[in-house]
Amino acid sequence: MAETLLEKVWRLHTVRELPSGQTQLFIGVHLIHEVTSPQAFSMLRELGLKVRFPNRTFATIDHIVPTDSQARPFADELAEQMTVALMKNCRDFGITLFDLGSGRQGIVHVIGPELGLTQPGMTIACGDSHTSTHGAFGALAFGIGTSQVRDVLATQCLAMSKPKLRRVVVEGTLPRGVYAKDIILAIIRRLGVKGGVGYAYEYAGSTIEAMTMEERMTLCNMTIEGGARIGYVNPDRTTFEYLRGRPFAPQGEAFERAIQWWQQIASDPGAHYDDEAHFDASALQPMVTWGINPGQSVGVSEPIPNPEEVPEAERAAYWEALEFMSFKPGQLMLGTPIDVAFIGSCTNSRLSDLRVAAEVVRGRKVARGVRALVVPGSEAVARAAEAEGLHEIFQEAGFEWRKPGCSMCLGMNPDRLRGREICASSSNRNFKGRQGSPTGRTLLMSPAMVAAAAIAGEIVDVREMLR
Amino acid sequence: MTSAVIREIVGRGIPLPGDDIDTDRIIPGRFLRSVTFEGLEAHVFEDDRQQNPNHPFNQQKYRGASLLIVGRNFGCGSSREHAPQALMRWGIRGLIGESFAEIFFANCTAIGIPCVTVSAEDARWLQEIVAAHPELELHLNLETMTVRAGARTIAAWMPEGVRRQFLEGTWNSTFVLLEAGEAIERTAARLPYLTGF
Numbered sequence: 001m002a003e004t005l006l007e008k009v010w011r012l013h014t015v016r017e018l019p020s021g022q023t024q025l026f027i028g029v030h031l032i033h034e035v036t037s038p039q040a041f042s043m044l045r046e047l048g049l050k051v052r053f054p055n056r057t058f059a060t061i062d063h064i065v066p067t068d069s070q071a072r073p074f075a076d077e078l079a080e081q082m083t084v085a086l087m088k089n090c091r092d093f094g095i096t097l098f099d100l101g102s103g104r105q106g107i108v109h110v111i112g113p114e115l116g117l118t119q120p121g122m123t124i125a126c127g128d129s130h131t132s133t134h135g136a137f138g139a140l141a142f143g144i145g146t147s148q149v150r151d152v153l154a155t156q157c158l159a160m161s162k163p164k165l166r167r168v169v170v171e172g173t174l175p176r177g178v179y180a181k182d183i184i185l186a187i188i189r190r191l192g193v194k195g196g197v198g199y200a201y202e203y204a205g206s207t208i209e210a211m212t213m214e215e216r217m218t219l220c221n222m223t224i225e226g227g228a229r230i231g232y233v234n235p236d237r238t239t240f241e242y243l244r245g246r247p248f249a250p251q252g253e254a255f256e257r258a259i260q261w262w263q264q265i266a267s268d269p270g271a272h273y274d275d276e277a278h279f280d281a282s283a284l285q286p287m288v289t290w291g292i293n294p295g296q297s298v299g300v301s302e303p304i305p306n307p308e309e310v311p312e313a314e315r316a317a318y319w320e321a322l323e324f325m326s327f328k329p330g331q332l333m334l335g336t337p338i339d340v341a342f343i344g345s346c347t348n349s350r351l352s353d354l355r356v357a358a359e360v361v362r363g364r365k366v367a368r369g370v371r372a373l374v375v376p377g378s379e380a381v382a383r384a385a386e387a388e389g390l391h392e393i394f395q396e397a398g399f400e401w402r403k404p405g406c407s408m409c410l411g412m413n414p415d416r417l418r419g420r421e422i423c424a425s426s427s428n429r430n431f432k433g434r435q436g437s438p439t440g441r442t443l444l445m446s447p448a449m450v451a452a453a454a455i456a457g458e459i460v461d462v463r464e465m466l467r
Numbered sequence: 468m469t470s471a472v473i474r475e476i477v478g479r480g481i482p483l484p485g486d487d488i489d490t491d492r493i494i495p496g497r498f499l500r501s502v503t504f505e506g507l508e509a510h511v512f513e514d515d516r517q518q519n520p521n522h523p524f525n526q527q528k529y530r531g532a533s534l535l536i537v538g539r540n541f542g543c544g545s546s547r548e549h550a551p552q553a554l555m556r557w558g559i560r561g562l563i564g565e566s567f568a569e570i571f572f573a574n575c576t577a578i579g580i581p582c583v584t585v586s587a588e589d590a591r592w593l594q595e596i597v598a599a600h601p602e603l604e605l606h607l608n609l610e611t612m613t614v615r616a617g618a619r620t621i622a623a624w625m626p627e628g629v630r631r632q633f634l635e636g637t638w639n640s641t642f643v644l645l646e647a648g649e650a651i652e653r654t655a656a657r658l659p660y661l662t663g664f
Contacts, residue, residue: 012657012658013654013658014654015647015650015651015654016647016650018628018643019631019635019637019643020628020629020631020632020637020643021626021627021628021631022628024643024644024647026651026654026655026658028658028660028661035499035547036546036547036548038502038503039502039503039504039548042502042503043641047641049641052651053655063499064500076500078500078501079500081501081502082500082501082502085502119660121659121660122660127546127548128545128546129544129545129546129570142570143546143570144546144570144573145546145547145548145551145570145573145574145577146548146549146574147548147574147577147578147639147640147641148573148574148577148640150641151577151640151641151644154641154644154645155641155644155645155647155651156651156655157644157647157651158640158644159640159643159644161626161628193487193540193543194487194539194540194543194566194568197540197566197568197569198569224544224570225544227540227543227568227569229569229570250660250663250664254663254664257659257664258659258660258664260664261659261664293487293489293543313486313587314486316485317485317486317487320485410491410496410545411496411497412496412497412499412500429489429491429544429545431489431491431492431544432491432492432514432515433491433492433495433496433514434491434496436496436497438495438513438514438517438518439514439518
């Protein structure tokens with residue numbers, strides 16, 4: 001019988017059915033970081049338990065690291081304390097840590113793929129909602145909380161309910177200046193920030209098939225912003241070629257055998273889906289959010305919707321968003337002045353993102369009064385970008401070239417908005433206060449659009465600058 | 468080993484109107500800089516409370532409430548368990564709402580806080596009656612799957628498997644998962660990527 005990847009991978013990892021009706025699911029790769037793991041290790045110690053599969057958990061430090069100087073001890077004592085705790089926990093329990101300066105440190109969802117830890121057909125969990133990123137490889141990858149981190153440490157398993165499956169089909173060629181980020185923002189706008197609750201998303205169609213792995217990661221990354229915990233793309237030749245030769249990928253003949261298996265794990269033609277949604281990529285334009293959740297976006301040439309014209313149940317939320325952002329119904333995002341430009345985060349901090357932004361920036365200057373920073377996703381990304389001279393392009397334009405970390409996506413380190421600043425951001429969340437200032441305002445967009453906004457000092461249509 | 472059986476939560480309510488309230492709002496990121504969950508209750512909804520003096524968590528009349536009544540998609544966004552931990556340490560023992568984000572729901576379950584779903588009309592009614600009568604005792608009963616407020620009783624829902632975890636005291640999943648014993652290693656042994664393909 002024709003089966004989906006979800007069904008095949010779920011069955012393969014099923015340890016047993018639980019009395020509650022949930023499945024006890026084996027977790028192939030567990031990624032941890034300094035924010036959501038220390039309490040889990042404390043619980044483990046209280047219970048007198050060991051880590052069941054220490055070689056299947058990998059750690060890095062990303063959320064709280066400063067991105068200017070990463071010399072230890074950190075100026076922020078709390079950040080230092082969390083770092084020390086992570087190092088001790090990894091040492092005590094025999095877990096591999098990709099530490100600062102190791103050459104392998106970076107945002108957890110950037111380093112998993114680039115090290116080849118992330119592979120098709122796996123189950124992957126991490127105490128971070130953007131774990132959906134790893135679905136780009138045809139893995140079932142999802143975010144968990146700290147008690148579940150404890151579960152994985154203690155048992156390498158989770159108690160999970162199998163989600164329903166929605167096939168999200170994207171067809172057509174992306175216009176110049178329109179990127180994976182714009183596709184996922186358009187998907188969330190239509191399906192809603194809660195439209196995916198209870199579902200996993202399988203992304204399919206000619207647009208997805210033509211995407212690079214880094215584009216697929218951007219797409220899967222923001223699946224959670226649409227309410228779905230898991231988003232994946234079936235593995236194909238693009239996936240295999242990306243993985244070939246990566247440190248933790250199978251090597252030599254094992255790699256060829258792996259390809260055989262990875263091909264089998266993909267969804268079969270004619271498999272059943274609980275729902276389908278279709279999108280035309282060729283009709284998309286650069287997207288910008290205007291509100292306080294990632295579903296509140298418009299194409300750059302479209303006006304902000306009038307709350308009085310949306311369904312009544314959503315009206316209050318629209319007004320609340322407009323009030324917080326100080327925008328008006330019918331207003332265009334074009335021309336909105338910005339204070340800060342941030343290129344980074346697990347959504348858009350990979351080499352291809354930096355290349356696209358550098359192409360926009362090359363030979364131009366950041367507008368007066370705009371604070372602009374580029375935070376590469378990992379030490380490997382930084383190295384590769386520097387080898388190409390991208391850092392010089394950014395620096396000559398007036399961008400700060402920082403060290404890897406989550407940085408201003410969530411403002412847990414010193415990289416924060418101040419007061420009511422407006423930030424053009426390549427990150428994933430425009431929630432109130434998300435970027436570290438309670439009243440700070442975030443406009444989500446592609447890295448190219450952020451670069452363009454940094455140069456212009458206001459929201460512009462990057463397509464005009466690429467001509 | 469088991470966790471506590473949770474059949475019923477009796478207590479006063481606190482209404483929190485609005486949809487899509489994310490976990491960054493429940494506990495802003497800057498308060499996550501800690502290796503424990505201790506003290507999070509002091510910062511629950513901190514930024515919303517600063518910006519809105521009338522925020523329910525600022526109102527004296529809701530002090531001591533144990534049932535939080537919310538709208539749709541409550542707890543969306545970040546997977547931070549700090550959000551339910553902050554609510555629990557403030558005094559919340561159960562949530563009643565139109566719907567919940569998945570990771571938040573799982574995190575609540577994992578620490579013994581039931582989240583039950585009621586109809587949009589009933590959620591609104593509960594919020595109104597609690598605002599008008601904050602002293603009113605609410606009864607969230609997981610055996611009958613009802614919420615009783617004064618003379619009126621409304622229907623509530625949660626997935627049957629999760630309900631059983633509360634009624635049987637098995638919501639602490641570590642204990643349940645450990646019971647699988649060697650079946651965990653047997654599963655690992657059949658995974659191509661753990662056996663060299």
